[in-house]
Amino acid sequence: MRTPPAFSLDSVVVGRSARMRGVFDFIRVISDSASTVLVTGESGTGKEVIANVVHHGSPRRHQPFVAVSCALFSENLIETELFGHERGAFTGAIRDRQGRFELAQGGTIFLDDIDDVPLSVQVKLLRVLQNRTVERVGGTRTLDIDVRVIAGSKRDLRVLVKDGKFREDLYYRLNVLPVVLPPLRERREDILLLMDHFLARYFRERGLELPEIATPVRQAFLQYPWPGNVRELENACERIAQTCQCGTVRVGCVASSVLFNGDGRAPAESELTAEPSVPALSLDERLREVEAGLISWALKVSTGNKSKAAELLRVKRSTLGDRINRCGLGDGAPAGESSDDDAAAVAS
Amino acid sequence: MVTRERVEAVLERVRPFLQADGGDIELLEVQGNSAKVRLTGMCAGCPSAHMTLYMGVEMALREEIREFEELHVV
Numbered sequence: 001m002r003t004p005p006a007f008s009l010d011s012v013v014v015g016r017s018a019r020m021r022g023v024f025d026f027i028r029v030i031s032d033s034a035s036t037v038l039v040t041g042e043s044g045t046g047k048e049v050i051a052n053v054v055h056h057g058s059p060r061r062h063q064p065f066v067a068v069s070c071a072l073f074s075e076n077l078i079e080t081e082l083f084g085h086e087r088g089a090f091t092g093a094i095r096d097r098q099g100r101f102e103l104a105q106g107g108t109i110f111l112d113d114i115d116d117v118p119l120s121v122q123v124k125l126l127r128v129l130q131n132r133t134v135e136r137v138g139g140t141r142t143l144d145i146d147v148r149v150i151a152g153s154k155r156d157l158r159v160l161v162k163d164g165k166f167r168e169d170l171y172y173r174l175n176v177l178p179v180v181l182p183p184l185r186e187r188r189e190d191i192l193l194l195m196d197h198f199l200a201r202y203f204r205e206r207g208l209e210l211p212e213i214a215t216p217v218r219q220a221f222l223q224y225p226w227p228g229n230v231r232e233l234e235n236a237c238e239r240i241a242q243t244c245q246c247g248t249v250r251v252g253c254v255a256s257s258v259l260f261n262g263d264g265r266a267p268a269e270s271e272l273t274a275e276p277s278v279p280a281l282s283l284d285e286r287l288r289e290v291e292a293g294l295i296s297w298a299l300k301v302s303t304g305n306k307s308k309a310a311e312l313l314r315v316k317r318s319t320l321g322d323r324i325n326r327c328g329l330g331d332g333a334p335a336g337e338s339s340d341d342d343a344a345a346v347a348s
Numbered sequence: 349m350v351t352r353e354r355v356e357a358v359l360e361r362v363r364p365f366l367q368a369d370g371g372d373i374e375l376l377e378v379q380g381n382s383a384k385v386r387l388t389g390m391c392a393g394c395p396s397a398h399m400t401l402y403m404g405v406e407m408a409l410r411e412e413i414r415e416f417e418e419l420h421v422v
Contacts, residue, residue: 252396256404259404
């Protein structure tokens with residue numbers, strides 16, 4: 001089995017979509033803080049990559065980054081996994097064991113698949129987040145922990161809260177700095193960029209230069225809906241790099257699922273022969289989006305208090321007022337849930 | 349019943365990509381519930397292209413035509 005390469009910020013592709021740029025701008029703002037981050041995105045959109053980016057951009061970057069998927073463990077195991085256990089706590093507990101929170105001491109813990117945590121464990125998690133202490137299973141000592149928490153969820157926790165499957169108090173405790181990653185189908189302008197990135201990486205791993213890529217291959221990639229998001233695209237690229245033998249990436253190298261499960265529409269001749277178009281990018285528009293995103297964030301964090309928000313953004317109160325009007329954030333709720341604005345997704 | 353028309357309809361889904369890349373997939377014959385196709389063009393001699401098309405076309409054929417049995421790629 002191939003071991004994943006160590007995480008490096010240089011290997012992260014931001015992409016050209018406004019939503020992804022918004023995400024990375026937001027991450028830059030929140031990296032210094034120690035507040036809890038909630039990353040929501042479909043499977044394969046890059047939640048762990050984002051968690052890594054946050055950690056590696058933070059003052060905790062030289063401390064441990066511990067990632068744990070809460071979906072991997074049964075209800076009983078998850079507790080000992082997260083909080084550790086003492087010798088004799090249960091049959092088979094032959095020695096003390098540190099939990100993931102302890103292992104992340106001083107650094108960051110990434111609790112992925114938080115939406116799969118059973119209600120009974122949610123209570124315990126809430127206590128940990130509130131008190132910043134853990135108790136090992138079967139133990140009596142209370143250990144202080146200094147760990148930044150990043151939670152990952154593939155489902156919208158608000159919906160789970162409404163359905164009674166997720167504790168509301170824990171949701172609010174986690175949803176301090178929300179980051180929403182868009183599915184790949186909603187940022188199609190990044191598909192070719194990601195494709196080139198992954199192909200180059202996997203060909204390099206084979207010791208080869210990136211060969212020419214036939215236009216129909218790009219077309220197939222552009223048409224496919226990518227339900228597995230960036231992860232699926234990465235795997236498709238790995239497959240190509242591992243199997244291509246003729247020196248050009250041709251249609252035959254592409255996974256059959258990608259060729260057959262596009263939108264079923266035959267590509268027009270002109271589409272196939274023309275170079276894939278690159279959408280134009282308006283700097284003003286992009287800047288306004290970024291500005292609106294940051295102002296929404298500041299207003300949200302300061303619960304609508306504009307003076308506090310202005311302080312956070314290091315602008316004068318009057319300037320903030322002007323900008324709020326300019327961005328059209330003027331009337332109505334103090335930035336409410338800006339989930340759609342600060343979306344993201346990634347490749348590493 | 350597996351007819352040439354039904355098999356051709358499935359092949360049409362992947363054909364535009366192949367043709368754009370200077371190749372094609374040709375239906376040689378339908379025999380009972382099985383079909384024989386030939387890959388032409390640049391990808392013709394490539395083992396991974398054969399795997400791609402064998403898997404993709406056979407799966408698509410079985411999805412569309414319940415009684416479809418076997419695909420032979422020559």
